[in-house]
Amino acid sequence: MSNLTKVFIVLLTITSIFLCAIVVTYVANADNYKTRYSRIISERDALEQSKESLTSQLNEKNQQKDDLEKSLTGRIASEKAKADELRGKLGELERQNADLVQRTNDFAAVTKAFSETADKQTQTLNAALEEVKQLKAEQIKMGRELEEKSQALMEKTAIIETLETDKRRLTEEKADIQTRLDRLLGAGRGVAAAGLPVTPERGPAIAIPPVDRQVPLKGLVSEVDVRNAMATVSIGSADGVMKGTKFHITRGDEYICELSITDVDTDRAVGVLDLIQQQPRAGDNAVTEL
Template structure:
């Protein structure tokens, strides 16, 4: 065998070795990529299943929230009507008490000046006193019923606030899961499905009548504004004398902006609902109990 033939045989052997190594490397890489693809695809399927389950849970929670909110709103409306009726009855009883008291005073004066009608006046006086005691007993009963109705009304409002918080938490969890699904699908060149956001109805409960705050002279500034829910936060709290149901006037320079009726009070801040809004308040606007 010639030298050239030996060289060719050696080169051919080396080429065959390199070719075999390349084939082995390719097969190993193909198996590895296939395993990664299967793993990613399984992860995507599981995430999509969790997203569908979260959507079903959210829809069920929203339906339950809407049902409870409608029921509580009906109860609150009925309680408010009952409250107004109790208030009207109390006013009427107060008027009757005033009339009977005036009548008693008049009868007492007549009794002192007219001795001949003393017996008759005594009977009238006794009857009037009995009627007065009856009216006062009815007034005490109405006072008790009014307090019980007010407590029930506040309890219903608290339940609505809890339901709104739960609904907002579910919406936030779904948004986070949608974001993760979108990231996984983007890795494969797919577009994540667009889901319509759940809109929570923000039916604002009207606050109680504002506490009279004239001559208190509290002053502060607006520190945060939630225009969507008509809420604002001020820089002073219970440590400064702020109490629930107080009314603060918001001004910008010499202009009146709106009123804030306080709903919740912390030591160094308070939150209230906007009222008599002429323009939207801003952070830094002045607030005070006196204009």
């Protein structure tokens, strides 16, 4: 065997080993294309079925879309008509709103003027009421003065009547004395019997005691100050209440306490509580005579 043959055998063997290794490696690592083909075919079939179902769904959806589009088109048309109608109504309402706002502003101005007038009239009324209170107080004071003067006039009238009676009696005594004197001076006449004056003799004028014009007062307890033992009654100088007037506070048939007036206003009076049997409260009766 020549050397060339040996070399050839060795090279052939090495090349064979190399190529066999390459082939084995490639075949061992090659993909199974049949399996891949089958899988791809099945996937394609599934995708085709899916495509068909999706196409049918698409057609159905397109049909539904067309139907919905038609119905929505009709509704849009009707809604547009309604919108136009509502726009018209809105314009009319806006005009009415503007009119109402104008009227409201006018009413507000009138109300404001009326409020100002009412305030002025209230002030005038308060002033008039205050004046009425003052006039009532003056009236009460003048009534008292009138009573006092009437009483003095009655006393003086009684004195004048007494004096006139005395004068008449003295005139009659004078006439009687004159008659007796004339009889004494006349001759042959007897002594005339002494006459008696016609007018009876009266005693000296006696001053009439002042008439007790104190009428029973009746009111209600309006406020109670428990801490200071004071209370307010609902009547004042206009009703004849004076400082020092004593009220008896009652509640039904129960006697509560006594109230001595210390401060008097025209329509109310304030006093100090005394002889407290029970705690007084607003609404209790206040009378000067039980």
